[in-house]
Amino acid sequence: MSDTPLHILQHTFGYDNFRAPQDRIIDCLCEGGDALVIMPTGGGKSLCYQIPALARDGVGVVISPLIALMQDQVSALRELGVNAGFLNSTQDWETVRETENAIRRGELDLVYIAPERLKQDRTLELLQQSPIALFAIDEAHCVAQWGHDFRSDYLKLNILHEMFPTVPRVALTATADERTRAEIIERLNLHTAEQFLSGFDRPNIQYRIQQKNKPRNQLLHFLRNEQQGNVGVIYCLSRKKVEDTAEWLAQQGFNALPYHAGLSASLREKNQTRFLREDNIIIVATIAFGMGIDKPDVRFVVHLDLPKSIEAYYQETGRAGRDGDASTALLLYGLEDIVKLRQMMEGSDGNEQFKRHEQQRLNAMLGLCEITTCRRQVLLRYFGDDLPEPCGNCDNCIDAPDTWNASEAVQMALSAVYRSDQRFGAGQIIDILRGADTEKIRQFSHNQLSTYGIGSKLSVNEWRSIFRQLIARGLLGVDHEGYGALKLTEACRPILRGEDTIQLRRDTAPLKTASIRKKVLDVAEEDMGLWNALRQCRKELAEEHGVPPYVIFHDATLKEMVEKRPLNDHELLCVSGIGDRKLEQFGEAFIEVIHEFEYQQ
Structure with missing residues (x-):
């Protein structure tokens, strides 16, 4: 290992300390162990594999389904002074060959590879000839066949354990219930991996x-x-x-x-x-x-x-x-x-x-x-x-x-479904309940039903709310053929017979804007000039480097500049999010902006 994880965090990424459990995950991987990481979006998952890849000898291989984003991810790392590259189907043959040679020679710190490319014999042979620091399987929930983002190519990734048994692996995702976690462990052969489950809460x-x-x-x-x-x-x-x-x-x-x-x-x-x-x-x-x-x-x-x-x-x-x-x-x-x-x-x-x-x-x-x-x-x-x-x-x-005792209205609704032979959707049932005089009502003689017009006191929207909640609760089913006819389920029997009551929510107007916690910029009125000037400086540098503005500095870093007003390199390095490389590249431009505002005071 060249540098300690903390040294890399501070000098490459520009942060003082790890957030729990980043440090434990990084230690696990640096020591050669496997890990399963469930961490909410914005929790700092990428550092959990980027820093061990830099700390260990060899190249860190990141398997990611995000071909469209690889360029931006690699550009962001290069702005930090990290030697990063990617292999995917968007590259021409010459670029692919250059990247492969750099991997073989151990010149890259990190390389991003799409799963469909990783499983190719050519790629596996390349990795066998190369020094590998670790494998990071990002968006690991894609391996779950019953998940919402399933990718069939992820099923082949268990080959990493078979071909590279001594290389540490980390699977990361923000979204995995207990069943999905078990499927990730099974399909990626991570039975001995240490599991790190951060809280899922995003209070903001x-x-x-x-x-x-x-x-x-x-x-x-x-x-x-x-x-x-x-x-x-x-x-x-x-x-x-x-x-x-x-x-x-x-x-x-x-x-x-x-x-x-x-x-x-x-x-x-x-x-x-x-x-x-x-x-x-x-x-x-x-x-x-x-x-x-x-x-x-x-x-x-x-x-x-x-x-x-x-x-x-x-x-x-x-x-x-x-x-x-x-x-x-x-x-x-x-x-x-x-x-x-x-x-x-x-x-x-x-x-x-x-x-x-x-x-x-x-x-x-x-x-x-x-x-x-x-x-x-x-x-x-x-x-x-x-x-x-x-x-x-x-x-x-x-x-x-608000909630209300909807037992009587629900009995009306269920009875109307039953007496119309469970052959019609919510719209027709509501017309029956409200006593509407439509061609369809007359065509099927629904005006002769005992439930015709018994719900006229409730509006169409109120009835739609009732039917929505009954379907949501499983008291009514929906026929998947035709026009979505409503059908009674076994669960509705106690209410229909009057043996049980039911409370439903009363749909109300949306929250008033005054009740809503809005975004607060946290920049004082007198500091807005400097804030806007720093943002303009960031935008110009981003355009010059061909990257999104947040790759230069996040808003949080600019806010800290506004608060601390750093006027030299040492003071700027104390701002969160500024490491050695970014200081070297961008420090002078931002210090100059702050100087101008200081002299205007």
């Missing part, structure tokens, strides 16, 4: 879940009243909805760009690059976007459709607020989301065990949506984590929802 993210009620209006209100000028990600389930939403937002004056797997590779890369390197960009995307995104200042994540699982929801919302500043995760969902997902799962090609598991995951997600207590407690409990007290920073904590 405010979780808010609202029922859809003119969702475009809800989104527009959120963006204009809370997030004007901020960077964010908006997730949709379908590619068409992504494109339509991005186009509509652009018409409303926002810098909104689409991202999904159906776009050309060049357009996806262009939009992702703009998102990483520019301010005020909103990406509208399918789940194809976001894994491994290092952008620290994403202030919001919005879901316009219901995620399929809590794992997917946690992974996607976790892309907000990596810098620790206040951020918002807003989910809008409705009855149609539940019906659509239930149908998709029932009609999937998976075996019964797969379908049952997917239903369990959806049920857990629906439970999080409909819960009337602290959302964060439920979210963390799902991952085996514990939060003793309510968080005070989710919508349920800020503005406790």
